[in-house]
Amino acid sequence: MDKIQNMKNEYQQMVKKTSPNSNLLRDSVRAFWVGGTICAIGQLITNIVKSFGYSKDEASMIATIILVFLGILLTGLDIYDSIGKYAGAGTIVPITGFANSMVSPAIEYKKEGYVFGVGARMFLIAGPVIVYGTITSVIVGIIHYFI
Amino acid sequence: MEYVRAFVVGGAICIIGQILIDKTNLMSGRILVMFVVLGAVLHGIGLYEPIVEFGGAGATVPLPGFGYSLAKGAIQEVEKVGLRGAFTGGLKATAAGITAAILFAFIASLIFNPKAKD
Amino acid sequence: MSKHIGNQTIKFDLPPSIIETASIVGPKEGKGPLARYFDTILHDPLWGEKSWEKAESKLVNKSIEKVIEKANITPEDIQYIFAGDLLNQLTASTFGIRNYDIPFFGLFGACSTMAEGMMLGAMTIDGGFADYVIAEASSHFCSSEKQFRFPLELGTQRPLTASWTVTGSGAVIIGKNNNPPYITYITTGKIVDLGIKDPMNMGAAMAPAAADTIVTHFKDTGRTPNDYDLIITGDLGYVGKELALELIKKYNYDIENIFSDCGIEIFDAQTQDTHAGGSGCGCSAVTFCGYLYKEMKNNKWKRILFIPTGALMSPGSTQQGETIPGIAHAVVIENQLG
Incomplete structure (x- = not known):
């Protein structure tokens, strides 16, 4: 048994040595400028909305809706995934990436029907995000009540 | 200046995500979950509000901002109506974003088809 | 004399012939270094079908049709098809083959399926159980991404160690000892x-x-x-x-x-x-x-x-x-x- 385990460990080392690593510096620079740009656009939209007399929170909410719309439109037009290939986390982490994670399975699974295809698969990635985000917010709310 | 701060803060959060992707082989879904939870927890202990004050959209547009909105909503509602607010506040505050995503994603599924890659 | 030699190997007394082959590939493979060797190169990975799965079934169906045609025999001459793919329950193979009136063995060996089919086919021929058999295997980038990885439009990065699923189907006819190979x-x-x-x-x-x-x-x-x-x-x-x-x-x-x-x-x-x-x-x-x-x-x-x-x-x-x-x-x- 030990012999097999040794062989496996030795092989894992070999694999580590042979497998090419991602270029972290290059990837980070790309994620930084694309992600930063999406946020700056978000700021611009927020400011424009605010200039119509909305409060800061309202403007931020409307900006979110617009960004979600843009993320979904770019996904439908087959553009978002190409930006994502370049930018990595730069397009995954902003709210547009959340929108992309909902619309991409919705489109992919429409052949399986609108109920179990589009309706169910839409939450393939967004579902867990909403589940754990909501649970955390409830816990934070309860703790806040007691302290 | 406001735009530069949004750019830098948003970009920095994305770099953290990129490091997680490259170094840990985490799938994007897990990173999104981690970031939402992180944003909510940081707001719970009072650390995310200052980041939002400084970075504006740079802090609210990335996914931790979504967690921040959930937690902020829950806390505000608790202060308004008591304990039951913990159950309503989070989703109430983020309803616009979630509803928009559901609606637009559905409409997109009516219009668009997935394209092969090369 | 036993044909089984050593631990895992079979040596054929009368080695079966690979009589003919046919290959159909997607557009990306058709731009690759081996393009000139393929019989058919598709311009549209969906091939006029409604889903990726249906497109892959068409690859299966057409590559079998093509190899029979190239070998100048008829479907009635084929006694068995050995085929497989990557999709759940061998969706691509079974739906691609269902209109052929030919006995079928469905194989799953992941990406090794082509060898599995050729080996079982050769054994069937050498054993005298058939005159002609077909071995076929297929995969499709889009149907594989959908089943094993992510929706196509999801914005992700592929690690440098990841591979790219080939869109294509290859079919061979194996028959009794005749001409090389x-x-x-x-x-x-x-x-x-x-x-x-x-x-x-x-x-x-x-x-x-x-x-x-x-x-x-x-x-x-x-x-x-x-x-x-x-x-x-x-x-x-x-x-x-x-x-x-x-x-x-x-x-x-x-x-x-x-x-x-x-x-x-x-x-x-x-x-x-x-x-x-x-x-x-x-x-x-x-x-x-x-x-x-x-x-x-x-x-x-x-x-x-x-x-x-x-x-x-x-x-x-x-x-x-x-x-x-x-x-x-x-x-x-x-x-x-x-």
């Missing part, structure tokens, strides 16, 4: 699992199985690397090929100069952004049916060892934290007997 030996692989968990590094998961089968083949047959003009694995890619080479060296066999991999041959890694190389059942199938078969006919090689490799995991096993079992089957194809 012949299937002379087969070495059936065992499942080998050295604990690799990363489904984005399948080359690493399969390399130990490939090395095991190749070394076993040498031991069983008494042959050495010098007996072969080409040793070509299925879809180890750049990472897996390096690892397999290193593992084989530990057994004192050096195959470096004659070793290649279908996943490396089929795409141009520099210009086609395919990272570790091609993969999928279709990868070794179309590379064999196009490139390898036609060049053997041209006598570029007299004797090759063809070793399709498979990573036998499912999306469920990966989520449950299981490691990836690998398998590799070796088929010897020769132009001369004796």
